[in-house]
Amino acid sequence: MSCFPRYILISSSRRDLSCLEGCMEQVLRKMRELCDVSDSSVNELLGCVSRCHFPRRSVLVREGVRSGYAYFIERGITRSFWVVDGVEITTSFSTEGAVVFSMDEVYYEQPSEEYIEALEPVEAYAIAVDDLRRLWSQNLELANWGRIIHQNEYRRLHRSHKERLTLPAGERYAEFCRQFPEVCARVQLGYIASYLGITLPTLSRIRAQK
Amino acid sequence: MSCFPRYILISSSRRDLSCLEGCMEQVLRKMRELCDVSDSSVNELLGCVSRCHFPRRSVLVREGVRSGYAYFIERGITRSFWVVDGVEITTSFSTEGAVVFSMDEVYYEQPSEEYIEALEPVEAYAIAVDDLRRLWSQNLELANWGRIIHQNEYRRLHRSHKERLTLPAGERYAEFCRQFPEVCARVQLGYIASYLGITLPTLSRIRAQK
DNA sequence: AACTAAATTTGTCGTACATCAAATATCGCC
DNA sequence: GGCGATATTTGATGTACGACAAATTTAGTT
Numbered sequence: 311m312s313c314f315p316r317y318i319l320i321s322s323s324r325r326d327l328s329c330l331e332g333c334m335e336q337v338l339r340k341m342r343e344l345c346d347v348s349d350s351s352v353n354e355l356l357g358c359v360s361r362c363h364f365p366r367r368s369v370l371v372r373e374g375v376r377s378g379y380a381y382f383i384e385r386g387i388t389r390s391f392w393v394v395d396g397v398e399i400t401t402s403f404s405t406e407g408a409v410v411f412s413m414d415e416v417y418y419e420q421p422s423e424e425y426i427e428a429l430e431p432v433e434a435y436a437i438a439v440d441d442l443r444r445l446w447s448q449n450l451e452l453a454n455w456g457r458i459i460h461q462n463e464y465r466r467l468h469r470s471h472k473e474r475l476t477l478p479a480g481e482r483y484a485e486f487c488r489q490f491p492e493v494c495a496r497v498q499l500g501y502i503a504s505y506l507g508i509t510l511p512t513l514s515r516i517r518a519q520k
Numbered sequence: 521m522s523c524f525p526r527y528i529l530i531s532s533s534r535r536d537l538s539c540l541e542g543c544m545e546q547v548l549r550k551m552r553e554l555c556d557v558s559d560s561s562v563n564e565l566l567g568c569v570s571r572c573h574f575p576r577r578s579v580l581v582r583e584g585v586r587s588g589y590a591y592f593i594e595r596g597i598t599r600s601f602w603v604v605d606g607v608e609i610t611t612s613f614s615t616e617g618a619v620v621f622s623m624d625e626v627y628y629e630q631p632s633e634e635y636i637e638a639l640e641p642v643e644a645y646a647i648a649v650d651d652l653r654r655l656w657s658q659n660l661e662l663a664n665w666g667r668i669i670h671q672n673e674y675r676r677l678h679r680s681h682k683e684r685l686t687l688p689a690g691e692r693y694a695e696f697c698r699q700f701p702e703v704c705a706r707v708q709l710g711y712i713a714s715y716l717g718i719t720l721p722t723l724s725r726i727r728a729q730k
Numbered sequence: 731a732a733c734t735a736a737a738t739t740t741g742t743c744g745t746a747c748a749t750c751a752a753a754t755a756t757c758g759c760c
Numbered sequence: 761g762g763c764g765a766t767a768t769t770t771g772a773t774g775t776a777c778g779a780c781a782a783a784t785t786t787a788g789t790t
Contacts (some may be wrong), residue, residue, distance in 0.1 A: 399685050457667065460670065460671070461628075461670070463674070464670065464674050464677070467681065468677065472609065474684065474717070476609065500737075500738090507684070507685045509777075510739095511738090511739080511778085512776085512777055515739085576758090688746075689746080708768090709768065710768090718747070718748090719747075719748060721749085721750095721769080722747060724768060725747095728770085
């Protein structure tokens with residue numbers, strides 16, 4: 311089990327929106343791919359976020375804790391994982407434009423069961439979980455956006471589950487590379503192996519075969 | 521691959537609500553466990569449903585088709601499954617009080633990728649997918665109820681995925697029996713084996729060990 | 731650029747579970 | 761209540777992948 315260097319930097323002045331002009335570009339680009347959101351809703355969202363930075367290997371969300379924040383990834387890549395009996399199990403990767411948060415915290419108001427860590431230096435926008443919940447409950451456009459994100463996550467998980475049960479390891483890896491070429495290129499092998507449910511040596515051998 | 525005897529009976533008179541008095545008991549009981557829904561919202565829902573019956577082994581939702589309906593299970597049990605290369609993979613069981621539908625149809629307006637079949641004779645209430653979508657988009661209470669159902673499904677899947685990656689087959693079976701004793705008792709072994717990602721002979725041997 | 735730590739490859743061996751097949755038990759239905 | 765179909769058990773054999781460990785390559789830090 312790795313040990314985590316720990317610092318979280320959240321810019322102090324939540325109300326200084328000057329830095330937001332022309333910001334959240336990746337996040338907003340991704341949002342517009344998913345659904346229509348009016349400028350006023352976007353502004354509501356922008357009013358709640360603070361820019362922040364996470365060095366490589368730092369932890370955004372920790373097991374057993376309520377971090378209090380969700381994060382929109384503007385630059386960099388993160389992984390979510392469980393630690394079970396000292397073994398890390400990667401459950402997802404998130405890149406530019408994605409939202410990462412603890413489902414336990416946001417949906418169930420409980421401490422997170424997962425970790426989220428930065429695999430590269432991450433530029434992000436933090437939003438307080440309370441603010442996110444409030445926006446989702448009050449603003450229909452943002453609620454729909456949240457729902458679509460969640461539905462897509464469910465679908466990814468559903469399909470990955472299907473693949474786990476039907477495809478041998480090599481084909482699952484090929485499928486992963488096809489679906490997430492970005493992630494495949496930027497992330498080290500051990501994390502992908504863990505995501506696919508195989509060991510690092512096995513994945514290495516699979517790659518050697520071709 | 522099994523072949524399906526097929527008849528779907530939906531009572532013709534959608535507007536005859538007399539049969540609904542004291543009806544949907546199991547469904548409404550389950551709903552109240554999850555969240556608060558006012559009588560007027562419940563009535564909105566009741567106004568859209570029709571009682572229907574599915575014999576054992578009949579199919580509620582078929583792959584490649586838009587069934588046009590979601591179903592509230594009042595009595596009986598269903599399974600959802602994929603057919604991949606002629607092999608059935610069970611992804612969930614639904615009992616009294618549950619809602620079953622094709623995610624592809626309701627969320628993505630596409631033909632279903634899954635089958636849903638009755639494992640026992642099923643008494644259900646059918647709602648047109650269009651009506652369900654409309655209710656969810658217009659009624660905040662019902663929308664929240666839908667969201668909670670979806671979140672719980674996500675969580676179940678997330679955890680089952682975790683178990684698949686960390687526990688050996690025998691412990692996964694034990695965990696399944698602990699979490700779903702009802703289902704465990706009512707459903708035949710092959711479906712449970714398929715849900716757990718092991719073969720029927722293997723599950724039979726696991727049980728013989730204790 | 732060099733030094734160190736981390737990631738990946740490669741090797742050997744063990745095992746949990748799959749596959750195929752046949753025998754027995756159970757259950758749905760008339 | 762009994763018959764026929766279906767579900768479960770049991771057996772023999774194979775294999776994909778895991779576990780552990782050492783060698784080699786790659787990459788991060790000064």
